Amino acid sequence: MMRPSMLRSVQSAVSRTSSHLTRRGYATEPVPERKVAILGAAGGIGQPLSLLMKLNPLVSTLSLYDIAGTPGVAADVSHINSRSEVTGYAGEEELGKALEGADVVIIPAGVPRKPGMTRDDLFNINAGIVKSLATAISKYCPHALVNMISNPVNSTVPIAAEVFKKAGTYDEKRLFGVTTLDVVRAKTFYAGKAKVPVAEVNVPVVGGHAGVTILPLFSQATPQANLDDDVIKALTTRTQDGGTEVVTAKAGKGSATLSMAYAGAIFADACLKGLNGVPDVIECSYVQSNLISELPFFASKVRIGKNGVEEILGLGSLSDFEQQGLENLKAELKSSIEKGIKFASQ
Ligand SMILES: NC(=O)C1=CN([C@@H]2O[C@H](COP(=O)(O)OP(=O)(O)OC[C@H]3O[C@@H](n4cnc5c(N)ncnc54)[C@H](O)[C@@H]3O)[C@@H](O)[C@H]2O)C=CC1
Numbered sequence: 001m002m003r004p005s006m007l008r009s010v011q012s013a014v015s016r017t018s019s020h021l022t023r024r025g026y027a028t029e030p031v032p033e034r035k036v037a038i039l040g041a042a043g044g045i046g047q048p049l050s051l052l053m054k055l056n057p058l059v060s061t062l063s064l065y066d067i068a069g070t071p072g073v074a075a076d077v078s079h080i081n082s083r084s085e086v087t088g089y090a091g092e093e094e095l096g097k098a099l100e101g102a103d104v105v106i107i108p109a110g111v112p113r114k115p116g117m118t119r120d121d122l123f124n125i126n127a128g129i130v131k132s133l134a135t136a137i138s139k140y141c142p143h144a145l146v147n148m149i150s151n152p153v154n155s156t157v158p159i160a161a162e163v164f165k166k167a168g169t170y171d172e173k174r175l176f177g178v179t180t181l182d183v184v185r186a187k188t189f190y191a192g193k194a195k196v197p198v199a200e201v202n203v204p205v206v207g208g209h210a211g212v213t214i215l216p217l218f219s220q221a222t223p224q225a226n227l228d229d230d231v232i233k234a235l236t237t238r239t240q241d242g243g244t245e246v247v248t249a250k251a252g253k254g255s256a257t258l259s260m261a262y263a264g265a266i267f268a269d270a271c272l273k274g275l276n277g278v279p280d281v282i283e284c285s286y287v288q289s290n291l292i293s294e295l296p297f298f299a300s301k302v303r304i305g306k307n308g309v310e311e312i313l314g315l316g317s318l319s320d321f322e323q324q325g326l327e328n329l330k331a332e333l334k335s336s337i338e339k340g341i342k343f344a345s346q
């Protein structure tokens with residue numbers, strides 16, 4: 001059995017993982033009731049993400065939805081002696097109940113890649129899944145903060161935006177593409193090369209979430225290190241190909257699930273903190289943005305507050321290499337955005 005002291009240390013490990021997280025909002029202040037729904041909760045990401053959200057003391061109700069298998073996951077996770085009440089919902093007829101009253105909805109529903117596929121190859125299946133889930137969100141919890149994990153994120157976020165617009169519920173501040181795994185990878189890879197403690201590392205990652213559209217800004221990484229240009233180039237490529245590295249290593253058994261669950265838990269925790277009024281909650285996310293005029297959606301640092309995105313932070317100064325990377329990503333990102341909008345408008 002997990003002793004209370006051990007549970008506390010797992011919880012504090014979750015809370016320590018992001019630099020803005022402090023002890024505020026945990027023990028010393030009244031913690032508001034918050035319902036978090038996970039759609040795709042029985043999947044490879046969904047299960048460990050359900051576990052991590054069960055460990056998050058900011059959650060009072062944890063709603064686990066999937067087309068099948070969620071009663072078992074919910075029964076299992078519900079035995080953990082942490083704050084939230086857990087309920088599993090299976091099948092479309094239970095989706096409304098799963099979503100009603102949700103403050104944050106996390107979506108890791110849909111198929112993952114196999115070796116040789118791009119994220120865009122998932123579009124044909126996942127676009128329809130995201131469209132139907134977004135339709136239900138607009139009906140049952142239109143004010144929730146939506147954390148989109150399902151790939152291709154560059155297109156699924158625009159799809160959800162279009163669905164919400166059609167339903168008359170769109171609030172651009174409440175829709176987030178989860179790109180936290182790119183930041184997690186960039187931090188890990190940078191710490192290894194720069195020989196600095198990984199817990200102290202910060203690296204913004206901007207653009208989108210596929211191949212060259214993932215643009216880590218190592219020139220802004222802290223703690224600073226004087227890495228050679230070829231090392232920066234290799235770090236950039238490894239971050240851009242991080243998903244493929246895992247897909248290849250899993251050899252047909254899916255893509256990143258455990259590191260993604262960790263990243264998804266960090267991002268959802270940031271949303272809960274923002275909703276609860278914790279100041280200076282800043283994460284990178286793919287959101288509706290006017291930073292780059294021809295790209296209506298773009299990932300950058302955003303400040304998250306009581307209404308969702310409170311501020312989109314500027315890109316800061318880019319190295320020549322990063323400036324070139326920014327130019328190189330525009331065409332692909334633009335076409336992925338347009339593909340999503342076109343699909344949802346039909
Ligand atoms: N944003 C990111 O950084 C990352 C995104 N992903 C993406 O996350 C998605 C999920 O990946 P995995 O968990 O590995 O896949 P998985 O196949 O293990 O799990 C997906 C789950 O979604 C469920 N599902 C399918 N249709 C559904 C529907 N209509 N409603 C609710 N649930 C439904 C399935 O039953 C399954 O349990 C994939 O699209 C993958 O590409 C994966 C890693 C990182």
Ligand SMILES: O=C([O-])CC(=O)C(=O)O
Pocket residue numbers: 112113119151181242243244246247255256
């Ligand atoms: O690569 C994939 O297909 C899954 C993903 O988005 C990632 O791991 O970054």
